[in-house]
Amino acid sequence: MSKVNVAIVGATGAVGTKILEKLLERNFPSSSIKLLASKRSVGNEIVAGGQQFIVEETVPESFDGVDIAFFSAGGNISKMFAEEAVKRGAVVIDNTSAFRMSETIPLVVPEVNLDALREHKGIIANPNCSTIQMVAALEPIREKFGLNRIIVSTYQAVSGAGVEAIDELESQSKQFENRESIDAKILPSAGGERHYPIAYNVIPQIDSFDSSGYTLEELKMINETKKIFGLKDLKVSATCIRIPVVSGHSESIYIEIDKEGVTVEELRETLVGVPGIVIQDDITTQSYPMPLFAEGKDEVFVGRLRKDPDHPAGFHLWVVSDNLLKGAALNSVQIAESLVELKTF
Numbered sequence: 429m430s431k432v433n434v435a436i437v438g439a440t441g442a443v444g445t446k447i448l449e450k451l452l453e454r455n456f457p458s459s460s461i462k463l464l465a466s467k468r469s470v471g472n473e474i475v476a477g478g479q480q481f482i483v484e485e486t487v488p489e490s491f492d493g494v495d496i497a498f499f500s501a502g503g504n505i506s507k508m509f510a511e512e513a514v515k516r517g518a519v520v521i522d523n524t525s526a527f528r529m530s531e532t533i534p535l536v537v538p539e540v541n542l543d544a545l546r547e548h549k550g551i552i553a554n555p556n557c558s559t560i561q562m563v564a565a566l567e568p569i570r571e572k573f574g575l576n577r578i579i580v581s582t583y584q585a586v587s588g589a590g591v592e593a594i595d596e597l598e599s600q601s602k603q604f605e606n607r608e609s610i611d612a613k614i615l616p617s618a619g620g621e622r623h624y625p626i627a628y629n630v631i632p633q634i635d636s637f638d639s640s641g642y643t644l645e646e647l648k649m650i651n652e653t654k655k656i657f658g659l660k661d662l663k664v665s666a667t668c669i670r671i672p673v674v675s676g677h678s679e680s681i682y683i684e685i686d687k688e689g690v691t692v693e694e695l696r697e698t699l700v701g702v703p704g705i706v707i708q709d710d711i712t713t714q715s716y717p718m719p720l721f722a723e724g725k726d727e728v729f730v731g732r733l734r735k736d737p738d739h740p741a742g743f744h745l746w747v748v749s750d751n752l753l754k755g756a757a758l759n760s761v762q763i764a765e766s767l768v769e770l771k772t773f
């Protein structure tokens with residue numbers, strides 16, 4: 429297998445650090461790994477897998493000689509450097525929303541639409557964290573029974589908003605317990621006009637609002653799901669909520685499949701033994717997925733499977749996964765592994 433020169437842009441961030449960990453843990457065939465971030469982090473030392481790495485500033489020349497560049501430093505940085513990286517010979521795996529809906533850029537969850545990778549032109553988009561775990565859980569169901577409608581409500585961890593949001597939850601929790609006034613500067617949206625405490629609270633806004641009344645996060649889930657499944661007419665709606673959990677997104681998902689009369693047992697059967705999916709669904713032992721137990725794990729956990737009482741093709745599921753892993757770093761590294769296997773870089 430050929431050896432790959434790798435760069436990680438945003439290597440000091442919540443997702444970037446996990447990309448490095450996953451590359452090392454999964455023995456990705458890299459010959460070098462370059463850690464890139466902003467000027468602020470130049471010279472910082474990062475130790476992972478027993479190796480020492482020194483962070484460099486992201487500049488156009490950083491991508492000379494790089495074969496695969498992971499981007500996880502926000503959409504603006506991707507827009508600034510991704511095409512430059514491609515010009516200099518790298519294939520970019522982008523974790524931001526900068527290119528996801530571009531028609532010529534594949535949006536890939538390897539278990540669902542690996543074939544889309546074959547058509548890449550230098551940039552490959554990694555979907556939104558909430559989208560990835562949902563489509564991974566629903567793909568075996570879609571394949572067997574077809575999908576007509578999805579209505580999802582998410583319960584999303586703060587790490588999806590980066591390291592600063594994790595710090596904010598921790599400091600606000602201390603302020604709350606010490607009965608001090610609570611300082612809110614990051615959530616719901618760092619660039620937004622108003623900020624609300626996330627500690628001991630629930631915020632029904634992730635990212636900014638569109639004129640439709642949906643948030644951009646909700647629109648990402650809606651549009652990305654249709655693109656990944658290749659189903660333009662799939663009915664999808666989403667409500668995205670931030671909750672005071674560090675890592676692990678949870679989702680209450682209602683689906684209508686194309687076939688009536690399917691039982692819960694038949695639906696569950698489609699998920700048994702699927703790589704990357706773990707069924708935790710036994711009410712007699714109170715077994716169901718929870719973010720605290722999904723944190724640090726690679727799989728997508730599925731439980732609380734129920735038939736809708738009123739719709740003959742309607743079902744409910746509860747799906748939990750570590751948003752920094754399958755929702756971001758792991759999926760990106762799986763895309764890179766697929767590129768190496770398919771020899772398409």
Ligand code: A2P
Nearest residue numbers: 438439440441442465466468469486501590591
């Ligand atoms: P830095 O630590 O130097 O600011 P998170 O998603 O956890 O908030 O992390 C954001 C990541 O994006 C960090 O690694 C951060 O690096 C990086 N980043 C922010 N601004 C820039 C920039 N101008 N150039 C390159 N990387 C950046």
